[in-house]
Amino acid sequence: MRLLVLNIICVLLPGLLFAQVGAVKGRIMADTAGLPFASVAVSGTKLGTRADANGYFELKGIPAGNQVINFSNVTFESKRVKVNVINGEQQTINVSLKPLETKLNEVIVTGVSRATQLRKNPVPVAVLSKSTLERQVSTNIIESVVKGVPGVNAVTTGPNISKPFIRGLGYNRVLTLYDGIRQEGQQWGDEHGIEIDAYGLGRVEVVKGPASLTYGSDALAGVINMIPYIQPDSAGLKGDVTTEYHTNNGMAGTSIGLAYSKSDWKYNLRGTYKMAHDYRNRTDGYVYNSGFRELNFTGIARTDKNWGYTQIAATLYHNLQEIPDGSRDSLTRRFTKQVAENDDIKNRPLVNDDELRTYSIAPLHQSIKHYRVYSQSRFKVGEGSINALVGVQQNIRQEYTHPTALKQAALDIVLNTLNYEARYNLPVFAGIESTIGANGFYQTNRNKSATDFPIPDYNLFDIGTYIFAKKSWGKVDVSGGLRYDNRHIKWNDFYVGTDSQTGFGKQVQTGTPDAVLQFPEFDKNYTGISGSLGLTYNITERLLVKANVARGYRAPNITEIGSNGLDPGAHIVYLGNRTFKPEFSLQQDVGFIAYLRHMDIMAELFNNNIDNYIYQARLTDANGNPVVIVEGNSTYQYQQSKARLYGAEFTLNLHPEGLKWLNFNNSLAYVRGINKNEALIEQSNGAAKYLPFIPPLHLRSQLRFKLNGEYGAFSKIYVGIEADIYSEQDKFYALDNTETYTPGYTLINLSAGTAIKTRSDKKYLELFLQADNVFDKVYQSNLNRLKYFEYYQSSPNGRMGIYNMGRNVSVKAIWHF
Structure with missing residues (x-):
């Protein structure tokens, strides 16, 4: 044996x-x-x-x-x-x-630790492709997102200034990213937009709901990640030239993009220039001081190797944006202009027609510069991988509002930010994909040679660590994780005085005669624990149900705790509260998605309870009269209470199998915001029952006809008609007239487009034609800040404030070579 x-x-x-x-x-x-x-x-x-x-x-x-x-x-x-x-x-x-043939195969990179499929992510995420962004012609990128994603709205201050809101929450509750890096540019302000070149984007991913797990503070409402376009693998030189024109405000935009690939390297360069004069509508005519100029440059270099990849990029953004104030003649309602310091608003000279239609930037304007350099890499480590990101940003914000000293900035703020992130994607163990990581930023804010100081000079350090895991059991995908955040904010005593030569305010040193302590020193830590747990049940390949519970966290921003002065561009004196606590939310999401042969159906319901919710309210005295600290400017003080938001989004897209040339797309979004400060509600007789700036019921319905195939040199031919419907908003924060009733309205929009081939397969032309507000409807969005730019108690035509843009026909051409 x-x-x-x-x-x-x-x-x-x-x-x-x-x-x-x-x-x-x-x-x-x-x-x-x-x-x-x-x-x-x-x-x-x-x-x-x-x-x-x-x-x-x-x-x-x-x-x-x-x-x-x-x-x-x-x-x-x-x-x-x-x-x-x-x-x-x-x-x-x-x-x-x-x-x-289903959209559920979309790969997303936002709101999760590593790229994953849309169907496996329980958090509601919407994706806008490059072709969709190009087809949705808008005056700025946020308006394109609003058109494409139900549940997303925007607070606007004219055509080029839009701040995103997700499910009724905005400002520092929506985190805007550029290629995964948080956008830091005084985003608490109303009067400037997102500092990103819309022409250079390859896709936009929108997370609806708390994303604090991955990104920390400021992602309480969700995330909008704008990902730049990088030419796919294709050796040699490629590029495109985009030109665009809008009839309403004469907006003209030109963008040139170049892409070069060789071996494992890709290079992308883009330059963009846009300009516009004042926009118009049938009630206000041309709205004085709503024009702008914008310049962008972007450069990206990327290499893909067997060990991973590295990408280095730099961007430059410069926007000259006029500042409307809404002053006008009481009888003719023609706009007037300020020509003297501290003048009588009701006795200003009229603006002439040439000033309304010129592309020259008015003397009273703001200048926003944003510079960004960053690098992100991924390295293989055995069966796992490490992702690393580092970036620096500088945002320079200047507002020129002195008519007698045009070169003297009223506001001059420099914000410097260092972003960092590192995460380790562990090897798959027992079918579990897990990630541990840390990210955050270091930030300094400095007031320069200004005359007004709404916020102090401060230093901020933010760091958060998290763990995330996901696993599939047959038809069930489960994911979740935990995060701990720490944010430290500090500033020293900040004194202001008066310049004896100019009479303007200025920053002075401690001990200066007649100095006023505007910002007493402050030193505080904010901490928070956040997390999420969700699952997706794949009933079939095309039918699934999602559920997610998430706890969000947001530290108070600098203006909420530290502001004590005039923001001249907003025409508001902001007053903060140094005792504010962080906001915490608990949100539940349930979703149903079906991509069927003849239709797509999506239903998303949410319920969000927030502790320590911070909001603006107009300040009044004991007699109920508005407090005026600076003549001609409103005074707002931040408040804090509990709040609840709930609502739903529904989408029904019909694409009959036998009628491939027909698409009938429909969406509905509804959100209700409830202020749970019971004492204030009782004291105000119900005027404070609802939260500020909550969008009304919104329906969008589009009938689109497209011709498949080629017709000579023409292909991708389509025409469409759309109804954009907003109901009245009669559930608003009415205390002290902070908000007022907004009637409902319907806008009819038309669109068409085609691609034209040349003899070369690599060169072709795309044409897009769009007509918004075809019937020139006079309306005001309840999220239009210009609605409240009014200095009189009544108007000869019965219409108060400034109205939104009238009919606008736009043409866009993209030449690919």
């Missing part, structure tokens, strides 16, 4: 020690991009692996000989490839998987 065992060992041992095995590596593609986290398995064995975030894979230890390797990913067609594995050699195989 012993002899038999020894003989068997002698026979098998050489085979065990010298097994004939080989290896296979390569990349799994979807169209022209790598397919993240696709599965690779050797048929009939337990051998397998997963591709990385860029589609690259490597599988070792495959028995030599003829093998069948399976490549698969959810919502993509699987592919089987026969391979003759050679002992001791590594072969390269590149495969391309075709997507199934």
Whole structure:
């Protein structure tokens, strides 16, 4: 018996020690991009692996000989490839998987620790592609997002100034990202927009609901991640030229993009220039001081290697934005202009017609400059990977509002920010994908040679650590995690005085005669624990249900705790409260998604309870009269209470299988915001029952006809008609006339477009034609800040404040080469 065992060992041992095995590596593609986290398995064995975030894979230890390797990913067609594995050699195989006819295969990178499929993420996420952004012609990028994502709205101050709101929450509760880096540019302010070049974006991802787990403070309402366009793998030089014109305000935009690829490197450059004069409507005519000029430059370099990738980018943004104040003649309602300091608003000279239609920037304007340099990388570490990000930003905000000293800035603030992030994507263990990470930023704010000081000079350090995990059990995908945040804000005593030569205010040193302590020193830590837990149940490949519970966290921003002065561009004196506590929210989301043969159905319901909710309210004295600290400017003081927001979004898109030329897309969004400060509600007889700046019921319905195929040189031909319907908003924060009733309105919009080929397959022209507010409807959005720019108690035409833009016809052409 012993002899038999020894003989068997002698026979098998050489085979065990010298097994004939080989290896296979390569990349799994979807169209022209790598397919993240696709599965690779050797048929009939337990051998397998997963591709990385860029589609690259490597599988070792495959028995030599003829093998069948399976490549698969959810919502993509699987592919089987026969391979003759050679002992001791590594072969390269590149495969391309075709997507199934469903949008659930969208890969997202926002709000999760690593790229994942839309269907596997329980948090509500919407994706706008490059083609969608190009087709939705708008005066700024936030308005394009509003058109494409139900539940997203914008507070506006004219055509080029839009602040995003998600489900009734905005400002520092919505975190705006550029390529994953938080956008830091005094985002608490009303009177300037997002400092991003809309022409250079490849996609926009919108998270609706708390995303504090991944991003920390300021993502209480959600995230809008604007991802720049990078030319797909294609050797040589490519580019595009975009030109755009709008008839209402004469907006003209030109953007030139160049992309060059060689070996493993890609380079992208873009320059953009936009300008516009005052916009108009049938009630106000041309709205004085609503024009702008905008300049953008972007440069990106990226290399993809077997070890991962590195991307380096730089952006430059400069916006000259006029500042409307709404002053006008009481009888004719023609706009007037300020020509003297501290003048009588009701006795200013009239603005002439040439000043209303000129592209020259008016003397009273603001200048916003934003510079950004950043690098992000991903490195393979065994079966896991490390992501690293570092970036620096500088935002320079200047407002010129002195008519007798045009070169003297009333506001001159420089905000410097250092962003950082590092995360480790652990190897998959027992089917669990997990990530641990840390991110945050260091920030300094400094007032320069100004005359008004709404916020102090401060230093801020923010850091948060988190752990995130996800796992699939058959048809169920579960994900969640926890995060801890710490934010430290500090500033020293800040004194102001009066310049004896100019009479304007100025910053002075401690001990200066007649100095006023405007900002007493402050030093405080804010901490918070946030997290989420959610699941997706995949009933079928096209039908699924999602549920998620998330706790959000937001530290008070600098203006909420530290403001004590006039913001001249907003015409508001802000007063903060140094005792404010952080906001905490608990939100529940339930969603149903079905991508069927003839229709798409989506229903998302949410309920959000917030502790320590911070909001603005007009300040009044004991007699109920508005407090006026600076003549001609309102005074607002921040308040804090509990709040509740709840609502839903519904989408129904019809695309009959037998009528491929027809699309009928419909969406509905509803949100209600309740102020739970019971004492204040009782004291105000119900005027404070609702939260400020809550959008009304919004319906959007579009009938779109498209011709598939080519017709000579023409292709991608479509025409569309859209009804954009807002109901009345009679549930508003009415205390002290902070807000007023807003009637409902319906806007009819038309659109058309086509692509025109040339003799070269690589060169073609895209044309887009759009007419918004076709019937020139006179209306005011309840989120239009210009609605409240009024200095009289009554008006000869019965219309108070400034109205939104009238009919606007726009033409856009994109030449691809």
